[in-house]
Amino acid sequence: MRSEPGAMAVAATAGEAAEHYTVGSVGKKAGDDQNRVPLYCERVVDSGDEVFVRDSRVDELFAGNEDEIEFGLTNYLGLPVHNAAGEVVGTVCVLDEVAREYSPAERDELVGLRAQVETIVRADGSALG
DSSP states (O other): OEEOSSEEEOOOOOGGGGGTOOTTOEEEOOTTOTTSOOOHHHHHHHHOSOEEESOGGGOTTTTTOHHHHHHOOOEEEEEEEEOTTSOEEEEEEEEESSOOOOOHHHHHHHHHHHHHHHHHHHHOTTTTO
């Protein structure tokens, strides 16, 4: 996902996620609107930290979020993607429709994917565009 001023945009997708997240699709960020539930990836970008949501339906912050309501995706693991200046410019993430944990090997795979994406973004700042 690529972070834009008011939205998160799909920069690339794979597997079953392509059904819901076509490249170029955008989700509006909640921003300062206290009446909106933040997007998972928005929280990653804003915090600069990994975000893990085992089951959004029972999560105080993410219950009723757009991915849950629109697509039934209640499980999320996302990592920040940094550009050459160290700024968070997007995320790599996985979503699921069932509550689950991620094994150390699965987390390592996501960390490895993030490293590949960051290498590309650091070499070409427009790569997520």
